[in-house]
Amino acid sequence: MDTVTTRHLNRQDYKTLSLAALGGALEFYDFIIFVFFAAVIGELFFPADMPEWLRQVQTFAIFAAGYLARPLGGIIMAHFGDKAGRKKMFSLSILLMALPTLAMGALPDYDSIGLAAPLLMLLMRMLQGAAIGGEVPGAWVFVAEHVPEKRTGFACGTLTAGLTAGILLGSLVATVLNTTLSPEAIRAYGWRIPFFLGGLFGLLAMYLRRWLHETPVFRQMQQRKALSGALPLHTIFARHKRSIVLSMLLTWLLSACIVVVILMAPTLMQKQHGIPAALSLQANSVATVMLLAGCIIAGWIVDRAGAARTLMAGCLLLALCSWNFFHQLDGSPALLFIWYGLAGLSVGVVGVVPLVMVRAFPAAVRFTGLSFSYNVAYAIFGGLTPVCVTLMLRYTPMAAAWYVVALALAGMLAGVWLWRDSRQASARLDVSLHSS
Incomplete structure (x- = not known):
């Protein structure tokens, strides 16, 4: 029996899984936090005389743009992940999520720069979508190729739980802010706080991912020159x-x-x-x-x-x-x-x-x-x-x-x-x- 595929998870496996799950949770938090503050973002980034229903539609259209950008970002990052290495794209995805999230928290509103405000928010949201499109598949592949074959299910399930924890984290942050700050304070500055937190934590997670190693599967393909020659x-x-x-x-x-x-x-x-x-x-x-x-x-x-x-x-x-x-x-x-x-x-x-x-x-x-x-x-x-x-x-x-x-x-x-x-x-x- 192959002891490599049947061994238990070791310390390095748990380290890889923990860092992947942490980064994935923070990326999912960054991606989802927009929806918890969609109402105040709609008020600040669109004209005050716009009908309420139209403001809601346009606000959620910006949110949906992140989903539409996922396939393009995911396919491009996956292409280079299969060609140049899993780890490089795994680190790039979290950087591409952290920087737009920080920028969203710092964007001027409609009263300050007019139509440029929602357009910049839309651009940042699409960059977020491209990043999450590379992060989730990349995380599954990265972890699955690190752990023993007979432990892949547990590793993938744990990583999926980590990604989902980002939703819970977003809900908790939104709840804390809405219970500790007044509606006026949320509108003035409070809505920016979760974006700044998400961006900073994302940069921290990217730094921690420096300690991860390329997957053994990809290294073996490089050594055997078995990387896909075709597109x-x-x-x-x-x-x-x-x-x-x-x-x-x-x-x-x-x-x-x-x-x-x-x-x-x-x-x-x-x-x-x-x-x-x-x-x-x-x-x-x-x-x-x-x-x-x-x-x-x-x-x-x-x-x-x-x-x-x-x-x-x-x-x-x-x-x-x-x-x-x-x-x-x-x-x-x-x-x-x-x-x-x-x-x-x-x-x-x-x-x-x-x-x-x-x-x-x-x-x-x-x-x-x-x-x-x-x-x-x-x-x-x-x-x-x-x-x-x-x-x-x-x-x-x-x-x-x-x-x-x-x-x-x-x-x-x-x-x-x-x-x-x-x-x-x-x-x-x-x-x-x-x-x-």
């Missing part, structure tokens, strides 16, 4: 179409479940069921913490049970828990925390997704294949999911539940696909062994 993007389209489809399907599961259960649910609870904002946000914090735990648990299980079984069982649990949560929203507040916590835990099945995508592509084009599939699918499904759920609400109050159940079914089908592929691979191996 990596062309290679994945020519030879790995099935892997692209599978990865995009699983990214839909990952992105949309988090959007619906974690990001949209508090608003749905308040508007449809009359649940107080404070109570819904407290329950949301519980669900987010449970999501972090769920990602780590799913990663631990997948190393032992395999991706196919974990995905099928996890998606069944996701369907049951999410349906029960949305169905029980009119119940008692005590049950709200329990059911929302279980729903958040079940969404943790998304911790399996990065492992499947990392293994779907060969090392020479792994960064490009994962980055293209993940970022394009995230831009499409992350943006369209709120629109689809909102339109479905016109026909049924359980629209969010039906949407998540449909995703869970798609995830189970992906699990069947993986199970069938593993059976076929085992059969081919048996044939080759018998023939030899």
